Structure formats: C-alpha cells, structure tokens
Amino acid sequence: QQPYGLDIWGDQNFIIRDGKAHINYKSSPALIDITTQIRSEGITGPVILRFPHLIAKQIDALYGHFTRAIEENHYQGRFKAVFPLKVNQYPEVVKSIVEAGREHGYGLEAGSKAELILAMANTPTGSPITVNGFKDVEMITMGFLAAQMGHNITLTIEGIGELESIIEVAENTSFRVPNIGIRIRLHSGGSGIWAKSGGMQAKFGLTSTELLEAFDLLKRHNLLDRFTMLHFHIGSQMDEIAPLKRALREAGNIYAELKRMGADALRAINIGGGLSVEYAQHPTQRVRNYSLKEFANDVVFLLGGIMRAKGVEHPNIVTESGRFITASHAVLVTPVLELFSHDYQERSLKLKEVNPPLIEELLELNNMLTSGNSIEYLHDALDHLESLLKLFELGYIDLQDRSNAETLVHLIIKRALYLKQSNQLPEIERLQERLQERYLVNSSFFQSMPDYWGLKQHFPVMPLDRLEQPAIRAASLWDITCDSDGEIGFDPKAPLYLHDVDLDVEEYFLGFFNVGAYQETLGMHHNLFSHPSEATVLIDDDGYRFTNLDEAEDILEILDNLEYDPATVLKQLETRIAESEFMTKEENRDTLSTLKHFLAQNGYLRTTK
Ligand code: PLP
Known part of the structure; x- marks a missing residue:
C-alpha cells in the first residue's frame, strides 16, 4: 500500500518521488516546491493550490x-x-x-x-x-x-x-x-x-x-x-x-x-x-x-x-x-506551527548535580535503550513518570525535576517508537494511541473543511515531504481557532501518523486533499478566519506557472466584510493611541505604523521561517 492511502483516494493524481509528493502530470512538480515558491513571494498561512488539469x-x-x-x-x-x-x-x-x-x-x-x-x-x-x-x-x-x-x-x-x-x-x-x-x-x-x-x-x-x-x-x-x-x-x-x-x-x-x-x-x-x-x-x-x-x-x-x-x-x-468534477482539483496546504511536545528536546534538559533517583533511572533507561528492550524500557519510563508526578504533587521534587522527567520520558517514547517502527505490535499501537502528538496547523477547519466539522467527513491528509522517512507519531491535528471543535482527533480505526520534526530548524507542511467541492463557500468565518490564499497552477512539460496568486484578505478587509467601516476602525485606533498616557509622540507614531503594517497582513498566523 502507498503511504497515506494515496492509492485509495489519489486517483493517480499525485506520485511520491524522492520523499516528496509530486503532481503526476507533465513536468510533475513537487507540491512542496510550489509551496516554497508561493511563500517566497511573501504569502504565508494556508494556501489552496488549484490544478485546472484535474x-x-x-x-x-x-x-x-x-x-x-x-x-x-x-x-x-x-x-x-x-x-x-x-x-x-x-x-x-x-x-x-x-x-x-x-x-x-x-x-x-x-x-x-x-x-x-x-x-x-x-x-x-x-x-x-x-x-x-x-x-x-x-x-x-x-x-x-x-x-x-x-x-x-x-x-x-x-x-x-x-x-x-x-x-x-x-x-x-x-x-x-x-x-x-x-x-x-x-x-x-x-x-x-x-x-x-x-x-x-x-x-x-x-x-x-x-x-x-x-x-x-x-x-x-x-x-x-x-x-x-x-x-x-x-x-x-x-x-x-x-x-x-x-x-x-x-x-x-x-x-x-x-x-x-x-x-x-x-x-x-x-x-x-x-x-x-x-x-x-x-x-x-x-x-x-x-x-x-x-x-x-x-x-x-x-x-x-x-x-x-x-x-x-x-x-x-x-x-x-459536481463533487466528482472539482473535489480533486484543490489541495489545502497548511504549515504546521507547533508540535505539542515540541519543548521536549534534549537541549531543554537541565539536570542538577544531584537528581532524584527516579530521574537518574530515566537517564539510564534513555542511554541503554535498544531495539530489544525498547518496549520494556518504555513501560518502565511511563511508570516512573507516574511516580515522579505523584512525588511532585506531594512536594518531594521541584518544577525543574518535573520538567526533566517529562523531557526524558518524551525522548524515550520517541526513540522507542523509532526503534519499533517496522514492528506494528498491538502494544505499540496502543502506546502510540496513548502518546499522541498534537500538531497545530495554521488554518481553520471551520473555514476550510466545514464538512469535517458538520458531518465528520474525512479529507485525506499527507505531509508534502519526508515521505521516505518513517512517520511514527500518532497525530491529532489542531487548528488555530479558539474552539475545541477545531480538532481532528487521532482515530485508532483510521490512524494518522506524522513525522517527528523540530520546527525550530525545519518546516513541515501538510496537504489536505480532495477539498475542491463544497468546502470553500460552505466555510465559516469563525474567529474571523477568511478564505485562505489561493494559487492556480498551470503545469506544462517544462515546469509550472501561476495564473492566479491571490492572498487571503487582510485584517481590514475581513472587518470590512463584516460591515465595519475600515476608516472608522482606523480612526478609533488613532484616537485610542493619541489618548494613551504611556506613550511619547514618537511612540504614538511608531505604534500606529506598526498596527497599520499588521492590518495590511492576512489574518492567519505568520510563520516567520
Ligand atoms: N443537482 C442537485 C439538484 C443537487 O441538489 C446537487 C447536490 O446535492 C447536485 C446536483 C450535485 O450533486 P453532487 O454533490 O453529487 O455533485
């Protein structure tokens, strides 16, 4: 079977080559390269890629x-x-x-x-x-x-x-x-x-x-x-x-x-x-x-x-x-902004001269982990974590010890899962389910996949690259709305595994596929997230070009659509700034120009990398 069930939903529209998802047409560009190009033109946040040939x-x-x-x-x-x-x-x-x-x-x-x-x-x-x-x-x-x-x-x-x-x-x-x-x-x-x-x-x-x-x-x-x-x-x-x-x-x-x-x-x-x-x-x-x-x-x-x-x-x-005609033509590309356990990296360990004995044991488990003992050590580590959390509640260890414990256990989990990745034992599956990683994606599911919110309609999801690498983290996806319904939870019956990435040093993009039917105008402006940026991509034998590259609405446009008068909003901000007791005249000017700069950006979060 192809990664991420591509052979089930893909209709031969995409192929995986050198670990990247490519469009299976003419010069077959990689989705990640198209995305990188769009971002190099200053467009950040989620983007709908349209492929008219589909x-x-x-x-x-x-x-x-x-x-x-x-x-x-x-x-x-x-x-x-x-x-x-x-x-x-x-x-x-x-x-x-x-x-x-x-x-x-x-x-x-x-x-x-x-x-x-x-x-x-x-x-x-x-x-x-x-x-x-x-x-x-x-x-x-x-x-x-x-x-x-x-x-x-x-x-x-x-x-x-x-x-x-x-x-x-x-x-x-x-x-x-x-x-x-x-x-x-x-x-x-x-x-x-x-x-x-x-x-x-x-x-x-x-x-x-x-x-x-x-x-x-x-x-x-x-x-x-x-x-x-x-x-x-x-x-x-x-x-x-x-x-x-x-x-x-x-x-x-x-x-x-x-x-x-x-x-x-x-x-x-x-x-x-x-x-x-x-x-x-x-x-x-x-x-x-x-x-x-x-x-x-x-x-x-x-x-x-x-x-x-x-x-x-x-x-x-x-x-x-109509669903049959347009569903496949659109791919929603979303940057991943954060992994929930992102901070559990080796470099965040701050060990003391003398650590509580259970922390010392966790260190030892981490050092001695091999493919042969990984499950046993993983069980031990989880057990130790329970005990350490109890000790913290009772006041026997401090916050630094607790942080070290959490970091060590996460390191052990990741390494154990790596070591056992080819071996899908039921126990590993159960553990993965328990140890889910949450991926925060820069989009609104209410806006871009309303049928998921309303009807639990599943849309295929696949990372745009790293497809040759093992994906070991059981993933649940969180969108950036302030709403707990904006989550695609991990489903053990249809599990999604994603890569363990360090977003401080690398980017990670997810594609949601078959989103070209109904989703775009059914999409809701919950939290005032607007229709994403979009690009129409024409592919020929030599490469590809954009026939349309349209950034999502900026913040003033979003408010304008809601019948706010942008000029009045600006005036209100100016008055507030002028009345502030905390600013000099120069700071007033700076504040206003910084705000105006933000107002001209699209309403999604900006990944600066
Ligand atoms: N025709 C009518 C009368 C409809 O109500 C609908 C949608 O439900 C369609 C066509 C489109 O059907 P489909 O979503 O299967 O493309």
Whole structure:
C-alpha cells in the first residue's frame, strides 16, 4: 500500500518521488516546491493550490464514459452535463470548468439568483443551463431573460407554485419562454450521509398527483411544448449504486408514462448529481462501491431497457454531478506551527548535580535503550513518570525535576517508537494511541473543511515531504481557532501518523486533499478566519506557472466584510493611541505604523521561517 492511502483516494493524481509528493502530470512538480515558491513571494498561512488539469481530467472522464456507454448500448439519446455552481463558485474554478467543458458543450446549474447570473454570464451559448431550487417570480423572470439572451436554459420546477409563476410571467411578458423541467419526488431514496435529497420525505420535487396536476396546467396554458426535462436527484456522494438503479427504474417509467400522455416535447432525463469521490485513506474506510464506468453503463443500459420495453424514444441523459468534477482539483496546504511536545528536546534538559533517583533511572533507561528492550524500557519510563508526578504533587521534587522527567520520558517514547517502527505490535499501537502528538496547523477547519466539522467527513491528509522517512507519531491535528471543535482527533480505526520534526530548524507542511467541492463557500468565518490564499497552477512539460496568486484578505478587509467601516476602525485606533498616557509622540507614531503594517497582513498566523 502507498503511504497515506494515496492509492485509495489519489486517483493517480499525485506520485511520491524522492520523499516528496509530486503532481503526476507533465513536468510533475513537487507540491512542496510550489509551496516554497508561493511563500517566497511573501504569502504565508494556508494556501489552496488549484490544478485546472484535474478539472479537465474529470470532465473528460465523465463525457468519455457516457459516450462509450451510449455507443456500446446503441443508445439513441445524447449525453449532456452541467456543473452545479453550489459545489464551487470561485472564479478560478468556474473559469477552468468553462474552458475545459467548452469542447463538450458542458453547461452550468444554478440554485440561486446570484448563481443564475454567474451561469448567464459564463455559460457558452448553446451549452445547457439548468435552474433548481426555490424560485420567486423575479428569479423566474431572470430565467426568461436568459432564454431571451439565447441561452439553452431549463427552469426546473420544485412545486406547483413555481409552475404557476412561470405561467404568470409567460402570460404577462413577451420574453421567450425557457424550457421547463419538473423535479419528481421519487419513492426510492439515496445512500450515504447526504441521502436525504431523495425519497418521499425529500425537500424538493412533485409527487405523482402533483405531476399530473402540473401536466394539466401546462396543457391548459399551451406550455406543453416547453416541458422538456424530467429531473430527480437522490443525494450527493452516493456510496452505493443500488439506490440509483431503483431511482432510474422509477423515473424511467414516469418518463415513459408522460410521453404516452402526450408530453411530446419531453426529451431529457436529468439524473441530478450523486457521483461520489473517494475520501478514505484506509482500506477499511472505503465506502464507494462503484466506478464511473459502472455508473455510466447502468444509467444508459437501464434507461435504454425501459424505453425499449415501453416503445418510447430514448431520452437525452443529463447529469449534474459536481463533487466528482472539482473535489480533486484543490489541495489545502497548511504549515504546521507547533508540535505539542515540541519543548521536549534534549537541549531543554537541565539536570542538577544531584537528581532524584527516579530521574537518574530515566537517564539510564534513555542511554541503554535498544531495539530489544525498547518496549520494556518504555513501560518502565511511563511508570516512573507516574511516580515522579505523584512525588511532585506531594512536594518531594521541584518544577525543574518535573520538567526533566517529562523531557526524558518524551525522548524515550520517541526513540522507542523509532526503534519499533517496522514492528506494528498491538502494544505499540496502543502506546502510540496513548502518546499522541498534537500538531497545530495554521488554518481553520471551520473555514476550510466545514464538512469535517458538520458531518465528520474525512479529507485525506499527507505531509508534502519526508515521505521516505518513517512517520511514527500518532497525530491529532489542531487548528488555530479558539474552539475545541477545531480538532481532528487521532482515530485508532483510521490512524494518522506524522513525522517527528523540530520546527525550530525545519518546516513541515501538510496537504489536505480532495477539498475542491463544497468546502470553500460552505466555510465559516469563525474567529474571523477568511478564505485562505489561493494559487492556480498551470503545469506544462517544462515546469509550472501561476495564473492566479491571490492572498487571503487582510485584517481590514475581513472587518470590512463584516460591515465595519475600515476608516472608522482606523480612526478609533488613532484616537485610542493619541489618548494613551504611556506613550511619547514618537511612540504614538511608531505604534500606529506598526498596527497599520499588521492590518495590511492576512489574518492567519505568520510563520516567520
Ligand atoms: N443537482 C442537485 C439538484 C443537487 O441538489 C446537487 C447536490 O446535492 C447536485 C446536483 C450535485 O450533486 P453532487 O454533490 O453529487 O455533485
């Protein structure tokens, strides 16, 4: 198995060479070298690295598999797809999607007014736009305007009220009427933690009774010729393929019935999203039980079969999977700021002329440790530490003795773990769990991995270098928010081991992978940590270049976003400084200019090395 489960979640996007994680594409630069370059340009703190070639890879794979399945099954309908903007609306992402998708006619899906404007501005003419979610008359009117602009737009109604609004706009304006889609509420639900989008309890979609009512309304208002698409979505990150098959059978039959009833313009089934991404780092944690190939085969085969049986023309197939398209393109790189046991280095030992006997024994254990006795000595050391802490409580040893004891025991732990690293005895595992190291990372999990906070969704994590060296410390990760929820604890069922590093002399960076879907705009500004810095990295045969290098907001911008007026904040600071009794005029000036310097920096902690 590859280190850090790269063969499970990596999809061959990264390779390990000379102990470094490289991008497995063209000149294959190392992530650590890209990071170092960004930092040399003065950008510190966490950085999101974007790789547009990975977005293109996913779009090509999606179209490639459906095109192949369509050919193999002699399917008559065409394949079309849209990217749901809610998955990632960041400009660099949308730009990459539109560029890579142009040759395929890839479109965009919108679920709000702001997203619809993005779709109207960015979708190439002719490529589809679909609009889901609740809509008011204004949003529906925007859809009409998009049609008027020449867009191939489908408004998917989520309830009868929306259809009534469409009818109202159609009757009261002269704008072109967009295509109309109907989302159906299926009996079949999805699977996985996002499964509640499907099933009879789902938030969206029409029941069969409502569907018949909608059909009737469309007919009465002469809009049947605009009703072109049937839509369903059974939930994001679908673990298993079986629920999709059930949903396809149900939706396929509803489609065939509608055709039979006279829905002549109906020509597409939109199967929503659901294509999952592998986030697991350990074989036992894998959840997805299908591949894109199987997914495409099933959709095409099942729909083809139903339509053949019912004597109905094959519908076009539309998908809205977005997680699958963008998750892999983004890597969050975070510097490690501190190791909890950082101070337990040999140099911090301050031994006395005469030490308590148990300290002398710890010294001896440390000196005599070998691979043969390491476990036994480790047990002894832990035992001695207990006794020494007791002695401290009772006042028999002083703070210096206690510090020496803690340092010695940590040195013994580290050396014992090194000596036993290739030997994963259950006892070693138990000890590692007990002796976890806490790594403080310069980022906010609330901001950068909100699905970890909200849903305990795991994201693969791997150091960017030292991958040829043994990683022996059972690691829990702490972010820099003042919130104890900002911790990714050590999980013995899916253990994370990291390197023992001395941050006084070296840097250590962790990459969090597959963070390109949903995390960025779902991210919270808890403690006022903002969206991290970001860099778009274009890789070619000779190297790489940044097409965008954007530092995270500075402190005044963060406050501005919260509706504070930066000028007022500055004025308040100036007044406070002027009123201070503790400063000379010159110190006043210095204080203000130092503060202004800090206000112009991004809000993350600065690692100075
Ligand atoms: N389409 C609709 C209607 C959705 O609600 C969603 C998300 O849940 C998607 C598409 C995107 O699905 P996925 O997250 O599987 O890419």
